[in-house]
Amino acid sequence: MEKEILDHRLHVNRRRFLSRLSLGIGSVALGSLLIPDLFNGSNEEESTLVGLPHFAPRAKRIIYLFQNGAPSQLDLFDYKPLLQKMQGEDLPASVRMGQRLTGMTADQTKFPLAGTIFQFNQYGQSRAWLSELLPYTSRVVDDICFIKTMYTEAINHDPALTFFQTGAQQGNRPSMGSWLSYGLGSENKNLPAFCVLLSKGKGNGQGVYSKLWSNGFLDSIHQGVQFSSGEHPVLYLNDPESMTRAERRKMLDKIAELNEDSYQEFGDPEITAKIQQYEMAYRMQTIVPEITDVSKEPEDTLKLYGPDCLVPGSFAANCLLARKLSESGVRFVQLYHQGWDGHGNLPGEIRMQCKDADQASAALIIDLKQRGLLDETLVIWGGEFGRTNYCQGKLTKENYGRDHHPRCFTVWMAGGGVRPGVYGETDDFGYNIAKDPVHVHDFHATVLYLMGLDHEKLTFKQQGRRYRLTDVAGKVMNGLIA
DSSP states (O other), X not given: OHHHHHHTOOOOOHHHHHHHHOOOHHHHHHHHHHSTTTTSOOOXXXXXXXXXXXXXXXXXXXXXXXXXXXXXXXXXXXXXXXXXXXXXXXXXXXXXXXXXXXXXXXXXXXXXXXXXXXXXEEETTTTEEEETTOXXXXXXXXXXXXXXXXXXXXXXXXXXXXXXXXXXXXXXXXOHHHHHHHHHOOSOTTSOSEEEEEEEOSSOOOOOOGGGGOOTTSOGGGSOEEEOSXXXXXXXXXXXXXXXXXXXXXXXXXXXXXXXXXXXXXXOHHHHHHHXXXXXXXXXXXXXXXXXXXXXXXXXXXXXXXXXXXXTTSHHHHXXXXXHHHHTTOSEEEEEEEOOOXXXXXXXXXXXXXXXXXHHHHHHXXXXXXXXXXXGEEEEEEOSSEEEEEESSOOOSXXXXXXXXXXXXXXXXXXXXXXXXXXXXXXXXXXXXXXXXXXXXXHHHHHHHHXXXXXXXXXXXXXXXXXXXXXXXXXXXXXXXX
């Protein structure tokens, strides 16, 4: 732990040390003895991170299975038989309370209620309700905490997605993975702390962008490293055909010398970050091919994830790769699975999406548990908001669409110090929160707590203000913690 803390102490330059601490020459000499790297150069805006983690962590790493496009909680997790009884009737105004709507609901005077066409049953000790679309998830329900009362202010995809990933609806903020990299670093010096995997389902998709795994104003070494499904999982990692490893090593050493000269002249910490990135890429050359190769996985493991795990770039393949990366010491693995945007033909599209996501999501929990890793790995599953209880477009007996609904929706977590069961309640219409609300900032504060971090202390000073993942809000939801 001491080594990990030392690896993440931040540079302090002469100007910052003298101007902010108002010390004389004698104190400067003392400081240089106590902190040998005190004058290595710095970013004047950074905060000291000595002492992280702040307390004993419940989890060491995170795998976040983000379902981009907003899965319908009413067709998967939040069973509301009243909607079937009132099928086609208008949502009472006393329930809607004038909620802001998207422009995609063309007729904003009628809100015909749409009950799910899918069967629900209760499972596990918690008696959690689950849709017939999730047969594999139902088998691991006793490992899962279903948070039914997530809510957000954002009502459109891009700001809502950005909010979940960065704690702010606008761009240019560090992502959750970047904050964890900044605070805790990687457990494996040969791999980055933050990796990103993308997959696309057969439903209506919403785009994902690199700003979602951006380092924002943190050093670029904390940016998420995207893995691809092509021949080269990490672009530009391999040496050119004419270059040997020895030549590559010699080239990097020369580049490092030039960068070090530039750093001594300008003191820009991004130059140091660039040197670190080159070295990381060099070390990754030996370990990435081994991690991305699933041919050595036992047959029962491949069967657990399903046949799609052998299809590069599929959600199942990415879940298996996420386990391998996490097992190898990557602090934060972020998956984005696109295709959940159910404005029309929701029943047809959600069937396909669940076929893609259900087995692999449950397999990841089982696989981690069998390897003794679930207790120290936090698995998160969910989208950027939920879906309305009223139909968008034409309502028929077998078909309906649902608009965006930020007021209450379901996200689940497993492992990593989470208390299994059902947390929170929504009203009989599945429209408003009845008990135990969880805001996005509360969610972030709780996730950081599980990783041993105080969300109010994990800060970075930028342009005169101290920023954090939870902005100026958020509280740890103790009811979610085992």
